[in-house]
Amino acid sequence: MQITADLIVILGTGGTIAGTAKTASDGVGYTAAQLSVEDLLAAVPALASRRLEAHQVAQLDSKDMDFLTWQRLATAVQAQLARPEVGGIVITHGTDTLEETAYFLQRVLAPAKPVVLTAAMRPATALAPDGPQNLFDAVQVAAAPGAEGVVVACAGRVHDATQVRKTHSYRVDAFESVDGALVARVEEGVVRLLGRWPSGEALGLACISRPAERWPRVEIVMNHAGASGAVVDALRAAGVDGLIAAGTGNGTLSVALDTALREAQADGVKVWRSTRCDAGPVMDLPGLLPSAGALSPVKARIELILTLLAG
The missing domain is CATH 3.40.50.1170 (L-asparaginase, N-terminal domain)
Incomplete structure (x- = not known):
């Protein structure tokens, strides 16, 4: 039947x-x-x-x-x-x-x-x-x-x-x-x-089977006038696993914030650049920290958490 x-x-x-x-x-x-x-x-x-x-x-x-x-x-x-x-x-x-x-x-x-x-x-x-x-x-x-x-x-x-x-x-x-x-x-x-229904390849429930309290810790830091690396240094000291930088414009970062993020990356912290702008991707250009593409900072954070869970 x-x-x-x-x-x-x-x-x-x-x-x-x-x-x-x-x-x-x-x-x-x-x-x-x-x-x-x-x-x-x-x-x-x-x-x-x-x-x-x-x-x-x-x-x-x-x-x-x-x-x-x-x-x-x-x-x-x-x-x-x-x-x-x-x-x-x-x-x-x-x-x-x-x-x-x-x-x-x-x-x-x-x-x-x-x-x-x-x-x-x-x-x-x-x-x-x-x-x-x-x-x-x-x-x-x-x-x-x-x-x-x-x-x-x-x-x-x-x-x-x-x-x-x-x-x-x-x-x-x-x-x-x-x-x-x-x-x-x-x-x-x-x-x-009007458009197309979402599609894609599922990561599967196995990807998120780890107890919730043991999920990777990924935080968001923002670039702004006068941005320093103090927050990054504090999060790095606290044992953060990943950082999303909500940059200005096309993911641009102050010298101080960029330096702190690169130091965190060298210490094993996964770092991606996003943008605090409402729309538009961040270009993945040579010499810059990795781009999160067109993902907003909060969605880039989820993507990085899932990446770390899977890997």
């Missing part, structure tokens, strides 16, 4: 989308991660006709996202994807580290089925919450024919996990595909494909 893959699994992790405030007019002084994923679904009656299943994987403010939760989430996603009746997965998440979780899942799993992260900038108790619409749209994306890979669906737009960045502190359309086209738009419940 052929099994129809029409089940969409919703995995909850907390965030503002599950947040509450004392008054409906309070869109800032709320507490994240208060409502269950079942509560979020109950607020979207338009999804009643869909075949859905909900599980709570975590319940936290995404500013506090950690390696252990990433391990649990990746394992849960893989287990659900392996079920033949599952057509796609939606993950409710906080906006603060959503781009990091999305990139992590894409690199580890590179799923052939869609994994859609969604979030909200306003708590569920707001006068006009954005969470219900985003959750509705995310389910439509997860059920879209031909969809695959990890994407982010917010404010009617669908972003590639590699491209997406949070670029605004409070607007409901806080996310942008900063160095490329959108994957799709969701218009009145219909997914209109």
